[in-house]
Amino acid sequence: MPQHPSRRDILVGGLAAAAGGFLPRTALADAPVASYEAALAQARGQTVFFNAWGGDQRINDYIAWAGDEMAARFGVILQHVKLSDTAEAVTRVLAGKIAGQDDGGSVDLIWINGENFAAMKAQDLLHGPILQHLPNMHFVDPKRKPTVLVDFTVPTDGYESPWGMAQLVFFHDAARLSKPPRDLPALLAWAQRNPGRFTYPAPPDFIGSTVLKQFLLMSVPDRTPFDEPLAPARFTAVTAPLWDYLAQLTPHLWRGGRSFPTNSAALRQLLGDSEIDISMAFNPGDASSAIAQGLLPDTVRSFVMSGGSIGNTHFLAVPFNANAKAGAIVAANFLLSPEAQARKANADIWGDPTVLEMDLLPPEDRAFFDALPTGIATLSPEELGPVLPEPHPSWMVAIEERWLQLFGS
Numbered sequence: 001m002p003q004h005p006s007r008r009d010i011l012v013g014g015l016a017a018a019a020g021g022f023l024p025r026t027a028l029a030d031a032p033v034a035s036y037e038a039a040l041a042q043a044r045g046q047t048v049f050f051n052a053w054g055g056d057q058r059i060n061d062y063i064a065w066a067g068d069e070m071a072a073r074f075g076v077i078l079q080h081v082k083l084s085d086t087a088e089a090v091t092r093v094l095a096g097k098i099a100g101q102d103d104g105g106s107v108d109l110i111w112i113n114g115e116n117f118a119a120m121k122a123q124d125l126l127h128g129p130i131l132q133h134l135p136n137m138h139f140v141d142p143k144r145k146p147t148v149l150v151d152f153t154v155p156t157d158g159y160e161s162p163w164g165m166a167q168l169v170f171f172h173d174a175a176r177l178s179k180p181p182r183d184l185p186a187l188l189a190w191a192q193r194n195p196g197r198f199t200y201p202a203p204p205d206f207i208g209s210t211v212l213k214q215f216l217l218m219s220v221p222d223r224t225p226f227d228e229p230l231a232p233a234r235f236t237a238v239t240a241p242l243w244d245y246l247a248q249l250t251p252h253l254w255r256g257g258r259s260f261p262t263n264s265a266a267l268r269q270l271l272g273d274s275e276i277d278i279s280m281a282f283n284p285g286d287a288s289s290a291i292a293q294g295l296l297p298d299t300v301r302s303f304v305m306s307g308g309s310i311g312n313t314h315f316l317a318v319p320f321n322a323n324a325k326a327g328a329i330v331a332a333n334f335l336l337s338p339e340a341q342a343r344k345a346n347a348d349i350w351g352d353p354t355v356l357e358m359d360l361l362p363p364e365d366r367a368f369f370d371a372l373p374t375g376i377a378t379l380s381p382e383e384l385g386p387v388l389p390e391p392h393p394s395w396m397v398a399i400e401e402r403w404l405q406l407f408g409s
Contacts, residue, residue, distance in 0.1 A: 033326050036133045036333060042326035044075040049324070050331065051089035052111035053206075054082020055263050058289060062343070062350050070334060076327045081107075085204065086116045093125050093319045105321035109328040111163070113314045114152045115393035120317070121159060127318040129158025133329050136336040137161075139365075141357040147313040148355055152390040153227060160315035161332040164344060165353040166282045167311035167387055168210055168304075169379065175299040177277045182306045184218050184245060191252040197277040199253045201267055202260035202408065203400045210282055212399055214310050216242045217388050226391035235398055242399075243406060250407055257407065272296050282310075284384060285351025288375025292348040302379050311387035313355060342368035347375035 033039045048070075054060055060080065067078035083089055089107050096105050112120070120126050131137055140162060142149045148162040149155065172180040181187040191198050201208035217223055219241040225234060250257035254276055261267040264281055271279040272295055281287070290296040316335065318328045334340055338361055341354040358366055 033133060033329055036135055036329065039133060039326040039329040040074065043324070043330040046324040046327035047077040047079055048108045048327040048331050049079050049081050049106060050109045050111075050328075051081045051083055051086075051107050053084075053086065054080065055084065055265055058293065058350050065343070066331075066335060066340060069340075070331060074327075074330050074334070076330055078331055086110065086112055090116050090120055090125070093120065093321070094123060096321050097123070097125060102321050104323050105319055106323070107319045108322040108324040109331055110317050110319065111314065112160070112317050113312060114390065115396050117151045117156075117160060117315065117317065118154050118393040120319070121154065121157075125320050126159040127320050127322055127325055130161060130318055130329055130332065131158040134161055134333045134336060136333050136338075139338065139356045139360045140336075141360060144357055145313070145355060147311070147389075151315060152312065152396075153392045156315065160317045161336060162313050162355040163316050163335060164314050165311070165355055166314055167284055167353075167384055168214055168280060168282055168309040169284050169286065169302045169384070170278055170280045170304065171271060171287045171296075171300050171302055171377070172278050173271065173274070173297060173299050174301050175297070176274070180278060180303050182303065184215065188245070188249055188252075191249055194277065195252045196254050196256070199255075199257075199260060199267070199270070199276055200280065201263050203403050205263050207264045207267070207280060207282055208260065209396055209400055210310055211280060212242065212403060213391060213396065214305065214388070215245060216391075216399065217310070218305060218307065219245050223388075226395055227389075229392050230394040230398055232398070235402075239399065239402070243402070246403075246407065268295060271300070283350075283352055285345070285347045285353065285375050285378050287377035288347035289349070289351035291376055298376060300377055302377050304379065304383070304385055308386035308388045309384075310390060312390045338365035338368050342372060345369065346372050347378060348373060351375060351378070 033042065050063065052063060060082065063078070063080045067080065070076045070078045081089070089110050093105060093107050140148055145165070151160060170180065181190045187198070200211040203209040203212060216239060220238065225238050254270065261270060267279050268290055270276045284302065287296060287300050287302050291298050291300060316332045318325055322328055336355070338356060341356050344350050344352045345354045354369070358369060
């Protein structure tokens with residue numbers, strides 16, 4: 001399989017060329033946003049270029065619905081710029097800064113978390129703080145969901161608006177596999193007995209990278225090093241259990257580990273086509289949503305690994321040179337509304353868990369969630385078990401690069 005560029009390569013390499021080819025927007029940028037009410041007034045008539053992953057039709061359809069609502073309610077056009085990797089948009093914002101373009105940028109709103117957020121924050125590429133301008137933050141409780149203010153151990157400092165919760169969940173077709181393996185030794189033993197029936201997307205795909213982090217946290221005796229930025233001298237020793245495990249597992253993967261699915265949609269299709277028996281997603285409602293849309297058979301069920309699974313919050317942010325800052329703030333607030341959050345949580349539509357706290361909602365808004373269908377393959381909060389915190393983003397960059405060296409070709 002050909003080598004894939006790491007996120008570090010995408011964010012840093014080739015920026016001179018990117019800056020040289022940067023085409024600024026011709027419209028004038030917003031005046032500074034003083035309040036949500038001011039944003040509403042400024043936003044009417046604006047087009048918000050929302051840069052978000054475009055690899056799942058269910059998500060694309062949801063964003064299209066949000067665009068229709070934004071146009072009807074606020075007179076704002078929400079234009080989905082479909083990305084294959086969020087770093088594509090980060091690179092454009094950084095190229096604008098290098099070119100001295102402090103306004104009129106081509107990215108107004110970005111779906112982001114993890115190392116991409118850490119890179120944008122470190123290089124002053126974000127507008128804000130914005131949280132004080134979002135009335136619907138009143139329905140979010142950071143005490144109960146602390147990851148809404150901390151992104152992969154990095155404090156958001158108000159520069160990100162929480163959009164959804166995520167936790168890594170595995171899927172199996174109960175018609176073919178009744179008792180899936182729930183720890184690393186059991187998975188290896190099962191893969192050895194059933195060669196070719198397991199795989200994961202190739203990093204730096206987000207799900208593939210998350211599987212590496214899950215396996216890493218399950219394989220090391222001490223997780224505390226991952227709470228801090230990577231000390232390069234410690235990388236080899238600390239991550240050795242992961243590479244030892246993958247060296248044993250890889251020969252028994254789909255296609256002998258010589259190639260990997262490109263993303264979660266391709267992985268889901270392999271499960272739906274019965275080419276593999278175990279899949280995964282970073283959304284507890286993903287299997288139920290896929291079943292509802294005919295993408296997976298109704299015999300698919302969800303499970304988690306023993307001891308917990310990786311979880312986090314994903315966010316929306318406004319770049320420092322966004323052309324439509326007011327429209328982006330109005331969009332972020334709408335996407336945080338109970339109505340929009342409930343629709344996103346509906347397993348028949350997307351199935352992405354809400355960041356809102358039900359106890360904070362008035363009855364008429366709580367009703368949106370009470371009316372949601374129960375997904376046939378969705379685990380209860382108790383069944384999901386404990387959430388394992390994300391490592392600091394600097395670890396992921398190094399882990400992806402090492403994986404590509406060992407298994408990416």
